[in-house]
Amino acid sequence: MRGIISPKLEDFLTQANNALAEAKRNKVEWTAALIRGNLDKLAAFMSEAPELAFVEDRSLDFEGRELAVRVYSPAPNEPLPVLLHFHGGGHMCGSVELYDPISRQLANTVRCVVICVEYRLAPEHPYPAGIHDCQHALINYKKLLKGVAHNDTVGIMGDSAGGAICTTLSMNSLKNSDIKIDKQILIYPSVDYTMSSPSIQSNGSGFxxxxxxxxxxxQQYFSLKANNNLQTTNESELQVIKQASPLYGPFSNKMPETLIFTAGCDPLRDEGLAYAHALHEAGVKVSHHQFDGLIHAYMLLQDLVKEECQQTYQQIADFMLELT
Known part of the structure; x- marks a missing residue:
């Protein structure tokens, strides 16, 4: 079923759809640089970035290079829960800097230590490079917190592609005892690379x-060869992307308690719902909230949907409160 958009987003979507139509008329070709620049423009809709007592860029050594992160704490002398934050962006764009207002809001509202990870992006670094980066940060997060008080509880959070990373790490935790996750938070997560859920079709244009x-x-993330119309993938490619899709992976009651947010006008809506159902069937405690009139990436549009974003932060705070 196609979603019905909130009036708060009508003007924004009209402008976005007009720009998309013009780009198609001009036969503008997608490039990593173009889509990264376009996503970065959404920073204009996140004017609120709370001041915090502690914000610092740090890094871990990983595979002979530095893995950059930004650490946030509202009270660096108070032992707070830790939240690893994996940003969205289709595995191709997004950054610690773009998501800085969100990380600040999380630290401030949830009252936790936030570690936002600058993981590697496709197409320069295709699957599974970004997952390896985030898993290394999760396993070694305490090394990043010298001089920052924290307790021994840790959650993970991601939106869109960041949600794909979270759910992959939760799946990996079933076979890797070094991965410790107390809770996971997913915001319009991408969990099915086969694009087979009904909302991909019903909400796949105009939102x-x-x-x-x-x-x-x-196709960029998995280094797959695109056909001219971007309509289909072949059987061998389908097998690769299905194996990488957390929705088709193992589920167990040992997976972390999960909070999921979906948006009614999001193409990824139904796979988020399916993932919540699969967790529930496996015996995992799941909480789900849907904003019916919102679109994918609504957290990057806070100035337009301030109330809904604040509700999201507050529900995350309530969910994480049990870790204190």
Missing amino acids: LLEQDKIRWYF
Whole structure:
């Protein structure tokens, strides 16, 4: 079923859809630089970035290079829960800097230590490079917190592609005892690279995140050869992306308690719902909230949907409160 958009987003979507139509008329070709620049423009809709007592860029040594992160704490002398934050962006774009207002809001509202990870991006670094980076940060997060008080509880959070990373790490935790996750928070997560859920079709146009753009993201991420119309993948490619999709992976009651947010006008809506159902069937405690009139990436549009974003932060705070 196609979603019905909130009036708060109508003007924004009209402008976005007009720009998309013009780009198609001019036969503008997608590139990593173009889509990164376009996503970065959404920073204009996140004017609130709370001041915090502690914000510092740090790094871990990993595979002979530095893995950069930014650490946030509202009270660096108070032992708070830790939240690893993996940003969205289709595995191709997004950054610690773009998501800085969100990380600050999380630290401030949830009252936790936030570690936002600058993981590697496709197409320069395709699957599974970004997952390896985030898993290394999760396993070694305490090394990043010298001089920052924290307790021994840790959650993970990601939106969109960041949600794919979270759910992959939760799946990996079933076979790797070094991965400790107390809770996971997923915001409009990407968990099915096969693009087979009904909302991919029903919400696949007119709501900012377009169906053909999703497929193009995944082709870059998995280094797949695109056909001219970006319509299909072949059987061997389908097998690769299905194996990487957390929705088709193992589920167990040993997976962390999970909070999931979905958006009614998001192409990824139904796979988020399916993931919540699969966790529940496996015996995992799951909480789910849907904002019916919102679109994918609504957290990057806070100035337009301030109340809904604040509700999201507050529900995350309530969910994490049990860790204190």
